[in-house]
Amino acid sequence: MVFYLFMLLLLLGSTLVFYSLSPYYAALGLMISSLFGCVVLTSLGLTFLALLLLLIYMGGMLVVFVYSSALSADRYPMVSNLGEVVLLFLLLSFWVLFIFEDFLESSTLFNLLSPLNDLSSLSVLYDYGGAYLLVGGLALLVVLIVALVVSYGSSLLALRSL
Amino acid sequence: MNRLVNAFLLTSLIAGTSLVIFSNHWFPIWLGLELSTLSIIPLLSYTSQSRSVEATLKYFLVQAFSAALLLNGAVPNLWVSNSWDVNSITSPISYFIITAALIIKLGLAPCHFWFPDVLSGLPFLSTIIIACWQKIAPMFLLLSLSNLVSSEIIIVCSILSVLVGGWGGLNQISVRKILAYSSIGHLGWVTCVAFFIPEVSYLLFLFYILNNTAILLICHNGSLYYLSSLSKSNVVPITAILFSIALLSLGGLPPLGGFINKVIPLIVFSLNGNNFIIPFFLIGSLISLFFYIRIVFNTSLTLFPQHSLNIVSSRTGNSSLSQPIISTLIPITIWGLLLLPIFFLFI
Numbered sequence: 001m002v003f004y005l006f007m008l009l010l011l012l013g014s015t016l017v018f019y020s021l022s023p024y025y026a027a028l029g030l031m032i033s034s035l036f037g038c039v040v041l042t043s044l045g046l047t048f049l050a051l052l053l054l055l056i057y058m059g060g061m062l063v064v065f066v067y068s069s070a071l072s073a074d075r076y077p078m079v080s081n082l083g084e085v086v087l088l089f090l091l092l093s094f095w096v097l098f099i100f101e102d103f104l105e106s107s108t109l110f111n112l113l114s115p116l117n118d119l120s121s122l123s124v125l126y127d128y129g130g131a132y133l134l135v136g137g138l139a140l141l142v143v144l145i146v147a148l149v150v151s152y153g154s155s156l157l158a159l160r161s162l
Numbered sequence: 163m164n165r166l167v168n169a170f171l172l173t174s175l176i177a178g179t180s181l182v183i184f185s186n187h188w189f190p191i192w193l194g195l196e197l198s199t200l201s202i203i204p205l206l207s208y209t210s211q212s213r214s215v216e217a218t219l220k221y222f223l224v225q226a227f228s229a230a231l232l233l234n235g236a237v238p239n240l241w242v243s244n245s246w247d248v249n250s251i252t253s254p255i256s257y258f259i260i261t262a263a264l265i266i267k268l269g270l271a272p273c274h275f276w277f278p279d280v281l282s283g284l285p286f287l288s289t290i291i292i293a294c295w296q297k298i299a300p301m302f303l304l305l306s307l308s309n310l311v312s313s314e315i316i317i318v319c320s321i322l323s324v325l326v327g328g329w330g331g332l333n334q335i336s337v338r339k340i341l342a343y344s345s346i347g348h349l350g351w352v353t354c355v356a357f358f359i360p361e362v363s364y365l366l367f368l369f370y371i372l373n374n375t376a377i378l379l380i381c382h383n384g385s386l387y388y389l390s391s392l393s394k395s396n397v398v399p400i401t402a403i404l405f406s407i408a409l410l411s412l413g414g415l416p417p418l419g420g421f422i423n424k425v426i427p428l429i430v431f432s433l434n435g436n437n438f439i440i441p442f443f444l445i446g447s448l449i450s451l452f453f454y455i456r457i458v459f460n461t462s463l464t465l466f467p468q469h470s471l472n473i474v475s476s477r478t479g480n481s482s483l484s485q486p487i488i489s490t491l492i493p494i495t496i497w498g499l500l501l502l503p504i505f506f507l508f509i
Contacts, residue, residue: 135181135190139197142174149167149204 003043008093009036015089021078023069025085027062034058046118163208174201175295182299187246188236192229195267195299199225202296206288217283221292224276228266235259248303249310257311264307265315267300270349271322278330278342286382289338293345293378294371301352305363308356317357321442323350328449335389337381340453344412345374347450348423351443355427358434362508366423369498373412373420376491379484380405392460404492406458411495413454414447419498426505433509 013036016029034057038050125133174197181194199222207218239256240246251257262273269277281289308316327347334340352366380386384395395402411420424447431440 132190135193138174138177139193139200142171142197142201145167145170146200146204149163150207 003040006036006040006043010040011093012086012089015092016085019081019085019088021081023065025080025082027065027069030062030065031058048118048122163204167204171201171205174198175205175291179295179299183302186248188233188239188248189246191248191303192233192236195229195232196226198296198299199229202288202291205291206284209285213283214285214288217280220276220283221280224280225267228263231263231266232260235263248306251307251310254311257307257313258315261304261307261313261315264300264304265319268297268304268349268353269346270319270353271326271346272319274323274326274346277346278339281342281345282336282338284338286338286378286385289341290375290378290382293341294375297349297367297371301349301363301367304353305356305360305367308360308363312357314357316353317439320350320352320354321439321446323347323353324443324446326350326446328446331450331453334453337386337388337392337457340457341374341378341381344450344454347446348374348412350446351423351427354439354443355430358430359508362426362430362505365501365504366426369419369423369501372491372498373408373495376408376488376495377405377412379488379491380408383482383484383488389457389460392457393464393466401488402462404496406462408492408495409454409458411498413451415451417499419495419501422498422502422505425502429505 010033013029013031013033016032017026018029020026020029034053038054041047041050041053178194178196178198178201181197182191185191185194203218203222206221207215235256235258236246237256238259239251239253241253242256243250243252251260266273281292284292304316324347327343327345327350330346331340331343334343348370352363352370355366356363380401383401384391386392386395407418411418414420414424424443427443428440431437
């Protein structure tokens with residue numbers, strides 16, 4: 001039951017991303033969804049993946065999001081429709097709850113007894129799956145070069161004037 | 163663009179497509195599709211003209227969405243059969259989602275709407291990459307899936323593609339849009355055999371690529387962007403004649419090589435007793451033949467009133483890098499019907 005509550009909060013995060021007027025509330029929604037995604041993963045026993053997700057989302061993607069939304073800010077921004085978003089989320093979740101009510105009464109066991117579920121398969125990435133690491137590194141190099149070429153522009157300024 | 167960056171991006175494009183063709187696991191297939199999509203974005207948008215940038219953005223959005231849908235469709239298969247293997251599709255939902263993703267990627271009807279928009283915003287060399295090279299990986303996947311599960315969705319989409327390709331190209335004046343709709347129609351002919359004998363589709367697809375590349379390279383040499391520039395272009399006269407013949411071959415007229423793309427599916431349909439769908443294909447290709455003949459008409463069969471300097475000064479040839487490639491591809495286009503006996507190995 002608690003498991004589905006975590007998934008519902010994940011849905012709240014993504015509803016905030018989609019329906020909020022200001023990009024800063026969308027970033028808040030991203031934070032909420034990544035946080036509860038991590039909680040869901042941890043309750044399944046995949047602790048390493050949860051930590052990885054949290055680091056990459058919060059430490060990488062959100063910083064990039066904040067910078068790019070600062071660059072593309074509106075002059076007269078519409079600030080927040082947080083009440084509408086939360087109301088939409090509550091309506092959606094109660095609607096689904098009343099349809100699938102008997103499904104929710106079955107209990108799921110949390111698999112916290114074997115926390116090394118993901119670490120034992122992560123080690124394969126460095127052993128037999130070394131080619132995946134190399135190809136993934138190549139893909140990331142291509143992404144870097146593509147991002148640099150696309151955003152180069154014709155001027156040598158680092159940041160556009162706001 | 164910098165030559166080193168250009169070479170690097172082309173290499174990673176080839177690497178991405180090869181990764182799709184040579185993998186057995188769904189994850190590197192997705193990785194290869196995304197790598198090839200990502201590495202041509204700068205190749206398409208390096209001139210910062212707004213048409214190219216808009217076409218690049220549309221292309222990227224469609225391809226990224228369909229690649230994500232492909233990976234999303236491989237997951238129910240994993241859930242049901244505990245295997246990431248490409249050659250074991252056990253769940254029909256996952257087969258449907260993966261096929262839908264590949265149809266969006268290829269630009270078959272009913273998911274063809276992005277294709278003329280993207281092609282009409284790009285210069286001709288980029289058009290060759292989008293229309294010919296980028297179809298290799300999704301077509302390969304579609305045909306290897308057809309080896310496992312024969313589903314009628316491919317025949318429905320190919321019938322729709324042939325009809326859309328015919329009717330869509332009728333009212334166009336931009337040569338790139340005409341070639342986009344012709345490409346949609348041709349992909350319909352190529353995929354329709356996949357329901358019966360998928361190995362033959364490889365042969366038809368190869369022929370389509372060779373034919374299309376020849377025509378697009380000639381259009382690039384002469385900068386034939388609109389129908390109005392067809393009569394004013396300064397190509398060598400022999401190129402104009404061969405361009406017309408190559409277009410008629412694309413339309414599928416019998417003694418030329420493009421007829422192989424039409425006669426093999428018809429033989430396969432009638433050998434399987436499936437005569438009902440043949441009129442749809444014939445109607446679609448007849449209508450598309452009309453706009454090929456319109457291009458031929460405007461190129462070599464009429465002479466518009468123009469200055470005599472334009473008629474007299476015929477250059478000895480654009481000695482560009484594409485000229486030997488055109489000279490190799492055009493004979494295959496014209497004499498390709500001699501390759502028909504290869505098909506009889508598959509029956």
